[in-house]
Amino acid sequence: xxxxxxxEKIYPLGYEPQESxxxxxxxxxxxxxxFILKSGPTEIVDTDLFAxxxxxxxxxxxxDNPVETIKIxxxxxxxxxxxxxxxxxxxxxxxxxxxxxxxLLVEACNKQPYVDAPVVLIFCKNPSRVKFDFPDYIxxxxxxxxxxxxxxxxxxxxxxxxxxxxxxxxxxxxxVMDIIKTDLVPSSVLCIGYPEQTKFPKSRRNxxxxxxxxx
Ligand SMILES: Cc1cc2nc3c(=O)[nH]c(=O)nc-3n(C[C@H](O)[C@H](O)[C@H](O)COP(=O)(O)O)c2cc1C
Numbered sequence: 001x002x003x004x005x006x007x008e009k010i011y012p013l014g015y016e017p018q019e020s021x022x023x024x025x026x027x028x029x030x031x032x033x034x035f036i037l038k039s040g041p042t043e044i045v046d047t048d049l050f051a052x053x054x055x056x057x058x059x060x061x062x063x064d065n066p067v068e069t070i071k072i073x074x075x076x077x078x079x080x081x082x083x084x085x086x087x088x089x090x091x092x093x094x095x096x097x098x099x100x101x102x103x104l105l106v107e108a109c110n111k112q113p114y115v116d117a118p119v120v121l122i123f124c125k126n127p128s129r130v131k132f133d134f135p136d137y138i139x140x141x142x143x144x145x146x147x148x149x150x151x152x153x154x155x156x157x158x159x160x161x162x163x164x165x166x167x168x169x170x171x172x173x174x175x176v177m178d179i180i181k182t183d184l185v186p187s188s189v190l191c192i193g194y195p196e197q198t199k200f201p202k203s204r205r206n207x208x209x210x211x212x213x214x215x
Contacts, residue, residue, distance in 0.1 A: 014097050018069040036077040041070050052160045057201045059164035060114040062193030067118050071161045078157030079150040085142035090130040094180045096120040108175035109168050117191035123151040124184035147187040164195035
C-alpha cells in the first residue's frame, strides 16, 4: 500500500495505462475503466456505433505505424465493458508485447503471418471465475461466451479508433498456451494495427435469409 487509504497502483509488467486518475478512490470500482473510456485520443474518433459496424473490415496487412498507447488502453477497456455471465468476467486478456513470442504465435496460428501484428491480444476463457453452482460444462460455455464477446467489443473499439483488425480462430490451443505460459484455453487471438489499405466491407447474405421468425 502506498499510504493508509490510497492503494498502490500495480499493473502487469510492461502494461501501464497511459493515463490514470490522479486520485484513485478505492470505493469507486470502475475508476480506471471509466477514466480510460472517457479520455482522449484527441483525433477524431468514430462515435457512431452503427457506422463503425458498417465500415469494419478485416485486415491482414498492417502498416508499421505503431498503435498509440491510449488506443490500446481503450481497446482493452472496451473488452471490460462487455457483459459477462453473472458479471463474473470469465475471461482474461494476454497482451503480447514480445516480438519473439509474436513470431512463435504465427507458427501456433497455422503459420498465419499477420499474427505478427502491431498489437496482439489473446482472449482466454477462465471458467474458474464463473462462480455459479452449475455443472462444469455450463461454466465453460459461459467462459467461452464471455471471452468471445469481450474480443468482439475490442474489435469494434479498434475500428472506432481508426484501426483495423483480424480475428484469429485457427490456432493450436496447446501451442498458444505454451507460448504465453498459461493453463487457460484461448478462445481467440485479436490482431490489431493500422491497415496498409482501407478496404470496403464484405458482403453478407440477404438479411431476410438470416432471420428466422418463429411465431
Ligand atoms: C470465429 C472466427 C474465426 C476466424 N479465424 C480466422 C483465422 O484463423 N484466420 C483469418 O485470417 N481470419 C479469421 N477470421 C476472420 C474471418 O475470415 C472474417 O471475419 C470473415 O471473412 C468476414 O470478413 P470481415 O471480418 O471483413 O467482415 C475468423 C473470424 C471468426 C469470427
